[in-house]
Amino acid sequence: MxxxxxxxxxxxxxxxxxxxxxxxxxxxxxxxxxxxxxxxxxxxxxxxxxxxPDKQSLLFGLMQDHMTGLLAAWATQPQPANPVDQLRHFTEFHILYHLDRPDAVFVSYMELRNLTPENFAIIEGLRRSYEDELEAILKRGQTTDVFSLPDTKIATLALIAMLTGVNTWYRQSGRLSRNKVNAIYWDMVRKAVAA
Amino acid sequence: MxxxxxxxxxxxxxxxxxxxxxxxxxxxxxxxxxxxxxxxxxxxxxxxxxxxPDKQSLLFGLMQDHMTGLLAAWATQPQPANPVDQLRHFTEFHILYHLDRPDAVFVSYMELRNLTPENFAIIEGLRRSYEDELEAILKRGQTTDVFSLPDTKIATLALIAMLTGVNTWYRQSGRLSRNKVNAIYWDMVRKAVAA
DNA sequence: CTGGGAATTGAACAGATGTTCAGTTATATT
DNA sequence: AATATAACTGAACATCTGTTCAATTCCCAG
The missing domain is CATH 1.10.10.60 (Homeodomain-like)
Structure with a gap:
């Protein structure tokens, strides 16, 4: 054959x-x-x-594609004028982008320990870049006194953990539409960082 | 030998x-x-x-012990009078208990897919029980108007995801003490659910 | 000091693992 | 129609997998 x-x-x-x-x-x-x-x-x-070339590269390629795709998609998003609107937009973008790619998100968060040290460092760097995008928003809001946060770096990680958590329970056939989910999370995010 | x-x-x-x-x-x-x-x-x-008896039972035993230990530990905790203090206490308890057992927490959250369906159902039931503890607090605060939440179930999952996220970044040698971490997260939790 | 149960070894089992490659067939080019 | 190259097979490789069990050694009660 x-x-x-x-x-x-x-x-x-x-x-x-x-x-x-x-x-x-x-x-x-x-x-x-x-x-x-x-x-x-x-x-x-x-x-x-x-x-x-091998199984490891297959995994790495999938994770790298996911992270660069995420960063590229966020880079094309229009930036609203004030930090509050920026945060709202980030929240919505994050939830929708992640809900659209449950497998890639799951793999990218769960298989980090199966990467070689070199590959891990690369993926970790991309993740850091994404976190920096959110932290920049929080810092801007902090300096203009529309946000009040004891620690912007921790707040960044806390918010991302919360938002990504949607993927663990959301089901297309569930009682909540994607818009409703967005609204619920935005309500909590907005209040959590509020001055 | x-x-x-x-x-x-x-x-x-x-x-x-x-x-x-x-x-x-x-x-x-x-x-x-x-x-x-x-x-x-x-x-x-x-x-x-x-x-x-086999590798699967070894994994299941570890996860079951962690979940029942978590539930038992929470059951012995004194319940403050009002929902706000209850939530504060839950937040602190959750963070400290999880920071003390990083391996068990990691395994219990990451290896669910390696459980047989029967074992998965049991662990999932225990997790549900724990979530119900937090949701009960949120519901009490909701009815007494000290909390304002569009959806207590989603809020429960969002808060737990946020709190458990501490384990992904906390390092004993880091710049933040456990008490400081508690304070930072309580600030965000309190505001996120506030009326 | 002796006998019985507790704890462990070491070899064996049948099958699965990632990966390589000579050989084979289809598609594309001329 | 002939040729080149792209795509794939099927078998083979050494090694690892979870699990079983007769044989062996140690601990401890009487």
Whole structure:
């Protein structure tokens, strides 16, 4: 047996990444074998190595793509004039972007310990950059006295933890629409940082 | 080779649970082999099966012990008179209890997907019970108009996510004492739910 | 000091693991 | 139609996996 009919790298490549993301999110990186990913794609395990040098790079690529995608998407967002509106916009952006990519979010937060030290440092740097975006907003509000925070860095981490937590319970079929979820969280965020 | 000098089940048993907890937290359940746990304890892999029927039960036992310990500890806590003080007390209790057990917390939150469905249901039930403790406080404050929340269930999950997030960044050698951390988080929690 | 139970070893089991590669088939180019 | 290259197979590799168990050694009660 050799090449399969209708096979193209632009199709198989994304298929592999998608299957890996799904399976890593569901069962965890270490619990998923290359053969399971291959089975999900409909290909033999050896074929995966045409698209990734090894399993570790596959994981790293998924996490890196997620983080750079997140940063790029935020970079294109218009910045409102005042810190309160900026924070509202960040809150909404964060919740919606994360709700749209549950698998990538899950993997990016849960599989950090399965990265090599070098890869971990890179992902950690990207995450830091994202946190800095929020902290910048909080600092601006702090200096203009519309926010009151004992520690902007801790507040940043606390808010992000709270917002990302939506992914653990939100279900599309649940009682709350995405807009309603946004409103509920914005109410808490707004008050939590209020002067 | 047979029994080792000075060997007793009351010593080896806890040693195994502790080593498993540490290694599961560091590398993840699926990434840790029974042989690695045995090596850490200083014993052969076969000896582990005198203390657990299988690897799954070892994980489940650790998670169950953590959750029941958490619930039992909270149950012994004195309940202040008004909801605001109750919430303050819950916040402090949660942060300190979790900071004291980083490995158990990490494993209990990260390895849920490696539990069998039956074991998952049990752990999930315990977690629900703990969430209900916080939600009861929020509901009491809501009815007495000291809290103002669009949705007490969501607020519960949001606050717990925020508080548990401390474990991801807190380091004993860091710039903030545990009391300072408590104060910072209580400031945000108090305001977030305020009427 | 002896006998019985408690604690552990070390080897073995069948199967799964990540990864490589010579061989094979399809697609694209001329 | 012939050729080149892209895509994939299937088998093989050494090693690791969870788990079992007869044999062995140690502890302790009588």
């Amino acid at each position: 050799g090449r399969k009919t209708g096979s193209h790298s632009e199709i198989t490549g994304p298929k592999i990444r998608l299957a890996a993301l799904k399976l890593f999110a569901r069962h965890g990186f270490a619990a998923v074998s290359m053969r399971q990913i291959a089975l999900d794609v409909g290909v033999q395990a050896g074929a995966l190595y045409l698209y990734t | 047979g029994r080792k000098t000075g060997s007793h089940s009351e010593i080896t048993g806890p040693k195994i649970r502790l080593a498993a907890l540490k290694l599961f937290a560091r590398h993840g359940f699926a990434a840790v082999s029974m042989r690695q746990i045995a090596l850490d304890v200083g014993v052969q892999a076969g000896a582990l099966y005198l203390y657990t």
